[in-house]
Amino acid sequence: MAETFEPKIVAFVCNWCTYAGADLAGTSRTKYATNVRIIRFPCTGRIDFMLLIKAFQNGADGIIVSGCHPNDCHYTSGNFHARRRWMVFKSLLDFMGFPTDRITFSWVSAAEGKKWADLVNETTESVRALGPFTDYKNLDFTQFNQIDHEGIAEQSR
Amino acid sequence: MDTNQYIPYQVRIADIIDEAPLVRTYKLEFTDPSANFTFKAGQFAEYGVFGEGESTFCIASSPTREGYIECTFRSSGRVTKALANCEINDIIGLRGPFGRPFPIEEWYGKDIVFITGGIGLPPLRCVIWNVLDQRSTFGKVSIYYGARTVADLVYKEELDEWKRRDDVNLFLTVDPGGETKDWKDNVGFVPTIIEQNLPSSKNAIAIVAGPPILIKMSMPILAKCGFANDKIFTTLENRMKCGVGKCGHCTVGKTYVCKDGPVFTYEEVLLMPQEY
């Protein structure tokens, strides 16, 4: 496997600010890393923490969560609620030993195309440095299924 | 013979018919022509959408029509919704046939009365066609079938065909309020329609399938007609996972619906705890 590792980054972004910010980055022809897959939400307040776990489970190496700056929420308070929730969620993951440095939280407004591009580039680089995320995949080794799991996993790719 | 009953056959969706809102019929063909799949009327199978799981329904086509099987389902849960999203030529998994079929051979020469409602017709359709394809071996055939609304009737073309045939008595009905302007058949609940057109119980067999309320309301009427409990057949539906009497989901008391049923006489049903 001589290929270099290209991290898969999933970005959960709010429709009103960050998505528009990413749009701006696009229309301004700002170049940024292509590793990111953007998923648009109505509001950061709508992003369920289970989505993040599911993203990691399905092979994401890093995650960006981004929305409007405080006081700029289209729905007034969605990002304030989200902020509390992310703080708690981050410390829970940390307490469980999950590598929280793979999750980046950020506020990016519709005018901050440049910030978005930088955010993606920085995150991609930091996740690249961390390497592929394998902790989660390594969880599933059922003790009595003592069989060639790796082999099966390979075949089913 | 492959003894691993958990490995499914692969079947290709050859045709899709929209029967009613959310109800579809799939015609399925085996991708492996050597698959030696034989079944009897009343048996069921596990239909699987890979990545979503398996769901249980009766085989709706008659064993007398070989080379394909058909299934009719209402999209309601995770698997059936995924199944409803399939397209022609998609491959799905099929395990079966499972369960005890209707004892059709024992009915030769007898009158057959079918009573069913809504999505209860598909499990009986295989019996109906089985009987009609061997028409001369049976006595009179009557079918009582109703649905909530005209749109909810399934197999509309076949209903028309049965109606045209003079060797079948078809009593079609829709629930009050469910009729349309050009609806010419009965309006009223199925039990009411049976009462108005009482079948003869002499040398006859009754087969009831449908929602629990239909079964509950039809039984006293059939009893009034003189049907003995062992001459009334029904097919139970329970949540199932394995289909072979192992997983335990379908148990009613000591009975595993999947291997001891799904076809039971009413006499057997009465012996079970009322947990179905």
Add this chain to the structure above:
Amino acid sequence: MELKLISTTDIAAFFDGLLKAGKVVVAPVLKQSGKVFFKPVQSFAEVATEYIQTTFSAKEVVFPKVEELFTYKHNEEGGLDFNDYLDRIPETVIWGLRPCDAAGFDYLNVFFLQEHPDAYFKARYDKTTLVTMSCSTCDESCFCTSVDSHPGDTKGSDVLLTAMDGKYYVEVMTEKGSSLINNNLELFTSTETLSKERFLAKPATRFSMEEIKDRIQNAYDSVEWKQASMGCYSCGACAFACPTCTCFDIQDEGTQDHGKRVRCWDACALSQFTKHASGHNPRKTQTERRRQRLMHKFKYSVENLGIVSCVGCGRCIRVCPSHLNIFENILSVTK
């Protein structure tokens, strides 16, 4: 049946012999939480010695909590390739299970192999040898003597070891057991029949199957079920700890393109167990669900297979969050 003796000092050598022969040895291991679990072990030193009963039963070896039935993958012809691993199951020895657990295997064997034999169970069971250890201690949850068993019962075991001052009395019950002994024959000496009685625990007899057998027939309609199930929180702990509970769920994990189909334990006490997609639930109250579980153990399995599927290990009593007591329940509903 062969009878042998082995000295306590040689038992580790016997154990090492099994490992050296390349077998996976699953034995009770004491974990930090103070609970004992069956785990594959690498040396005799890991094996727990002081335990009355393991938390979960040894059924996990032949009926794992999560079992991959097969993996599937789309191939280029548009169909799917299936891959199971029935031929890759290793030779396994379960070491130090209790006679009640072994009796549970007796039931599992009959249940899984009747009518539609279960290929996965069979593949695992055929490669599994049970080296059972008689009980010298018991607690108030144990009631094996009530269900026609006892702490030195050989039912289901391939080899039964009973500790007797400085030595083990070895009862070799089956071919599988013999082959284990024959591989290490120099460690064993032959013996006459010895009486184990003195070295066995004496669990209290709570009832006798003789008296329950008839009275359970009408137990379904007992008014006591409500009281017997009021405390039930509707979790699945009892079923998951039980050596004879066999209910499972089949689930797909993966995408339409590739993934695996697994079966995993399920429990009749969970409210979703019988729930239809339509929302209809045949057993919607806990009373009905608890009744199903107990009636299955003591009545239905007798009618279907001729075996009482409760082995009296007492695990369900130990793990129950509200301390529901199966033998007290059975006594109250058969009053």
Add this chain to the structure above:
Amino acid sequence: MKELQNKAAELLENGTINLLIGFCEDGSKRAVPCFIETAAEANTLVFNQDCKNNLSVYLHKKEVKDAVKIGLVANVATLRSVLQLLSENQLWSLTLTYLTVNGAGELVVLSSAEELEGYVQANFPTCRPEDQEMLDKLNAMSREERWAFWKDQLSECVKCYACRAVCPMCYCTVCTTECNQPQWIKTSAETSGNFEYHTMRAMHLAGRCINCGECGRICPAGIPVHLLTAQMNQEIEQEFGGKTGWSLKGGYALNSFKPGDKENFIK
């Protein structure tokens, strides 16, 4: 004990309550939850150190709710969970009477939500020392050590959902674990699925858990799952203030916000 039995009998006799949820001893002398409907049965009641179950969870059970006027024999943790449930607008359809024994061994009868609030605030429990010790130990570990710790622990989970079943705060009629469109939580008890489940559980209880510790105590596999929610509680208390199960108007920390909340983790 006699006092408790007499009081319970009196309340059942005069119709203040129709049903009493308390503890009695089973054949093996263990304290088990019991449901008493007549004064005559009240003499089986016990209340001692072994009475650990949080009986407030039964208040969600339909058969219990039907009784409407209910007495609850409770320790402080249980009272605290009732208080939190009331603050989440649960249980108001019931008329509840609480029987408890205070630190001095005296019987205390509380018959209104306000009395309950007062009693709980005056006897507010602190984190159990053994839990605090474990939390400190875990927090002192490196991330990798914690991951290894939880991986080892969660591999034992069989998903019996006993932790959910005994939790008075888990009163949803349909749990996320039961949603299968999409399948949020794997049904099978593989470690990754267990990780999802316990993360989900801890998040849904963050700021609501009243630290009764039941989930960890009864876990058949001996997993200290209560540490997850206990840790969450401490973090939330520290960051946002307020205690769970402290007052009738306590609310829920993740349901509210302050503009000045911490955000140093956000770029």
